[in-house]
Amino acid sequence: MVSNLQSSERLRPVDLARRHGLSTQAVRNYEEAGILPAADRTPNGYRTYTPLHARALDAFLALVPGHGHRTATSVLQAVNRGEADEALRLIDESHAQLLDDRRTLQAVERALRDLPPSTGSGPGTAVGGRGGTFVGPLAAELGIRPATLRTWERAGLVHPRRDPLTGYRVYDEADVRDARLAHQLRRGGHLLEQIAPLIAQVRSAGGLEPLEAVLAGWRDRLSARGRAMLTGAAELETYLRERD
Structure with a gap:
């Protein structure tokens, strides 16, 4: 000074x-x-x-x-x-x-709070010895069309594998979690290109619980x-x- x-x-x-x-x-x-x-x-x-x-x-x-x-x-x-x-x-x-970044953080926090607890494979479990959910049952659970899930896949929001017997898409527990989070964020008005890096953070953190530390650090930086x-x-x- x-x-x-x-x-x-x-x-x-x-x-x-x-x-x-x-x-x-x-x-x-x-x-x-x-x-x-x-x-x-x-x-x-x-x-x-x-x-x-x-x-x-x-x-x-x-x-x-x-x-x-x-x-x-x-x-x-x-x-x-x-x-x-x-x-x-x-x-x-x-x-x-800064305000936009703060609103994004708040949207992610709300989306995480609103996520239902994990239910495992549930109806529509894939065959072939590995658990997972097919596109139809997951779309029905979220109240969206199967085509929407395929759009999210192209945008990098979910990464389903293919069932070796049927060739159908199979969403494991992490994919279901990411689809639910994407659904909450879409309902909040966020664009796919805004959601993709947030989903990537969830994956890199190893799930939702480790993400809490990431969100706390994000909040501190803001x-x-x-x-x-x-x-x-x-x-x-x-x-x-x-x-x-």
Whole structure:
């Protein structure tokens, strides 16, 4: 922070770098990228910065954890062009993305709560020595058409095997679980391309119970992003005010 600096103070690149734990090359790179306003030059051609440059760097570094490097860069570039409204629009879009991510997490949590307990193979168990459910009984249980399950298969939501005697699709317990989860998410309005990576997370976690830890980590990351956005907003407001 540079609240004790006077506006007339001149800073060398190394001064600005040390205040923010950066290299002098990073400071120069940020200036060239438009993250910092253009520096003045001494008669010998050396860069000189001011506390306003330090404020710009404060704002950028505070925005990165919540909004990401690309958005933070675009925001500072817009401010330094004198386009504050464009900078605020970018901030709004980033907040909207966080809200969308939070709603997705809530939808997954609701879907998991609403899943019925596993019932094993149930009616329509496959023959050939291995348990599982055929497409018809599973579709009937979910209240959807068999063609919908085949569409989900093409989208990567379920991976049924083929019965060796009949050639029919057979859904094992994990497939039934994934189909139920997909059904809940579809009812919540999510698109197949949004559901596929969530189903993949369930599989990689090894089921629903291990997924609880994944969801808790996801929730913590969203909360951390939200708080980082608050910090970034405060620093950006300080920079905007001092520019004005």
